[in-house]
Amino acid sequence: MLARDFLRTHFAEMPHLLRNRTFDAGSLARWGELDAERRRVLTAVEAMKAERNTLSAEVGRKKKAKEDATAEMERAKELGVSVAAQEKRVEEIEAEFFAIEQALPNVPHESVPEGEDETGNAVLKTWGEPGVFSFTPKPHWELGTALGILDFERAAKVTGARFTVLSGEASLLSRALIAFMLDLHTREHGYREVLPPFIVNAASLFGTGQLPKFEADLFRLQGTDWYLAPTAEVPVTNLHRDEVLRDDQLTISYCAYTPCFRAEAGAAGKDTRGLIRQHQFDKVELVKFTRAEDSAEAHEKLTRDAETVLERLELPYRRVVLCRGDMGFSSAKTYDLEVWLPGQNAYREISSCSNFEAFQARRAAIRVKRTGADGKGRNEYVHTLNGSGLAVGRTLVAILENFQRADGSVAIPAALRPYCGGLSEIRRPSC
RNA sequence: GGUGAGGUGCUGGAGUGGUUGAUCAGGCCAGUCUCGAAAACUGGUGUAGUCGAAAGGCUACCGUGGGUUCAAAUCCCACCCUCACCGCCA
Structure with a gap:
């Protein structure tokens, strides 16, 4: 597999870097879209998880102090539903993303001669x-x-x-x-x-x-x-x-x-x-x-x-x-x-x-x-x-x-x- | 194949639902001390993703994958591996 950093920073020149090698140009373009979407969705999910974690800690504290934590529990439960839905999307993206990455061939060393066969x-x-x-x-x-x-x-x-x-x-x-x-x-x-x-x-x-x-x-x-x-x-x-x-x-x-x-x-x-x-x-x-x-x-x-x-x-x-x-x-x-x-x-x-x-x-x-x-x-x-x-x-x-x-x-x-x-x-x- | 026990950080080994990424000890790194070393003391010491100019956040990871729950290393299910005994066998 190629490094994600490398794919990102060399995205535009990838077709040239992989010239004469067998790869799917369409899926490479798709990689670019997915990379952006993946990070966007991931950031959103992680923010929700962070909030839920904070609420859960609050629940724990309140319960120990014998206080009512119903509001926090309900809010956390709602968040949990959103998290589950968004996480499913992350998994879908991740699967497609990975499928594309692992199918890309290696980039030849610069000393390798040109040629198709x-x-x-x-x-x-x-x-x-x-x-x-x-x-x-x-x-x-x-x-x-x-x-x-x-x-x-x-x-x-x-x-x-x-x-x-x-x-x-x-x-x-x-x-x-x-x-x-x-x-x-x-x-x-x-x-x-x-x-x-x-x-x-x-x-x-x-x-x-x-x-x-x-x-x-x-x-x-x-x-x-x-x-x-x-x-x-x-x-x-x-x-x-x-x-x-x-x-x-x-x-x-x-x-x-x-x-x-x-x-x-x-x-x-x-x-x-x-x-x-x-x-x-x-x-x-x-x-x-x-x-x-x-x-x-x-x-x-x-x-x-x-x-x-x-x-x-x-x-x-x-x-x-x-x-x-x-x-x-x-x-x-x-x-x-x-x-x-x-x-x-x-x-x-x-x-x-x-x-x-x-x-x-x-x-x-x-x-x-x-x-x-x-x-x-x-x-x-x-x-x-x-x-x-x-x-x-x-x-x-x-x-x-x-x-x-x-x-x-x-x-x-x-x-x-x-x-x-x-x-x-x-x-x-x-x- | 059967029965039983177990899989936690570099290592050993705690931890049976709540601020635990994880007590403690050892190792390792740095510092103090020393002519130097040892000892002692102090501090540090996982991986990956993501946000950020950076500082620094956040998320995930306690064999693997699911599930329950506001919350899981801890409870439930399946699988994998290790060890012991039995069976079988080169």
């Missing part, structure tokens, strides 16, 4: 060279099926489309990648590892911005307000929901492995083959809470931490900054990391690193107690950030496709071998 994104850097193959590189679903380590058919039988069984080396590699990534981030990048619940409640999903707008993308547990977590961003960011942190706690950095569950509503026909787009996938997530003035630098650092995983695994990638129109609802600035996939002859997203500034912190009420220049304490919203470090399934895909050999076998990156019991390649068993 992914064509407006800008490649900021490229690392590594796409490998040169003496043969036509295969997509991972062909490689994995031939090696007997990816089983799409049985997954479809057990559950349905967009699920995969990893078996043998694929399962081992997946487990190794998780351990490798967590070790790297905790030992070298200063993150604290957490293993959060994989099921989250509606309040948490509201806090990070998935609800109410994107309910269709989630799996909801029947008859509850619990959902399968679509990303560890949700449980980990909400670790500090409704908290006031101490200034000396910041910056807080967490990393977490979780499976992620997405209904992928509207994704029909996209990436139907292979591991790229699944209802269930594994991810190691990086989450940071910072002071407002530290978030831009923390965003660069977090993105570097994710890039380091790719570099250690010798996977060519590029960093892209998303333009205004291609960014997610809650984000102020997003870098995507795209890994080279020779089997598809394309760079594909493997990590998305975003700075949400105070947008999520306002929704989730995550604050920090700070001391002002005047020596007085005050609460400020923190800035929250997160990024994949990395998506495990897609990393597995990248290894299979980049390290494949002419005979259909796949080498294992050196950095990963200690996590695989020294295994250096995946090869179809001769038997």
Whole structure:
């Protein structure tokens, strides 16, 4: 959510500030009307309440003194009726007001490029060279099926489309990648590892911005307000929901492995083959809470931490900054990391690193107690950030496709071998 | 799932309808004292909204949401959570 103060003081320029983002201009105009009405009605109600409180105190005093307080009680009762009616109006306004506010997307950071869609994104850097193959590189679903380590058919039988069984080396590699990534981030990048619940409640999903707008993308547990977590961003960011942190706690950095569950509503026909787009996938997530003035630098650092995983695994990638129109609802600035996939002859997203500034912190009420220049304490919203470090399934895909050999076998990156019991390649068993 | 107990401010812990945003103690901050510290003493120490140029008012908040009442932390209802025991179970 955007701050009310900000909306008020920048009301006229909001359409410009939110250009290329999806929002309802009509409801923004309505916000302006409601803001004025809300304050007008609120002031009136509170004045009546103040009078009633005074009368009630008078009643108490008179009753104690055994005096007659009938007049005060009657007057207070009348006021109570008016208060109730006006309060109902306040609640209506408040509900509509809030509905508008929580549906407005974040204002992009000034460094975010212009643009309506992914064509407006800008490649900021490229690392590594796409490998040169003496043969036509295969997509991972062909490689994995031939090696007997990816089983799409049985997954479809057990559950349905967009699920995969990893078996043998694929399962081992997946487990190794998780351990490798967590070790790297905790030992070298200063993150604290957490293993959060994989099921989250509606309040948490509201806090990070998935609800109410994107309910269709989630799996909801029947008859509850619990959902399968679509990303560890949700449980980990909400670790500090409704908290006031101490200034000396910041910056807080967490990393977490979780499976992620997405209904992928509207994704029909996209990436139907292979591991790229699944209802269930594994991810190691990086989450940071910072002071407002530290978030831009923390965003660069977090993105570097994710890039380091790719570099250690010798996977060519590029960093892209998303333009205004291609960014997610809650984000102020997003870098995507795209890994080279020779089997598809394309760079594909493997990590998305975003700075949400105070947008999520306002929704989730995550604050920090700070001391002002005047020596007085005050609460400020923190800035929250997160990024994949990395998506495990897609990393597995990248290894299979980049390290494949002419005979259909796949080498294992050196950095990963200690996590695989020294295994250096995946090869179809001769038997 | 069942039964019982409980959820109050940074912490502990009072408070069962009336000037209670909340006794008291601890913590923390500032001051006095001291060469300095401790101790002692004094003062301060929640959040949000709203009015106001400011000073300063006002309103709301004692797990959450309703209800009763002139008045609710206190009474009633529902729900959530915690703890204990039972059942079940990885």
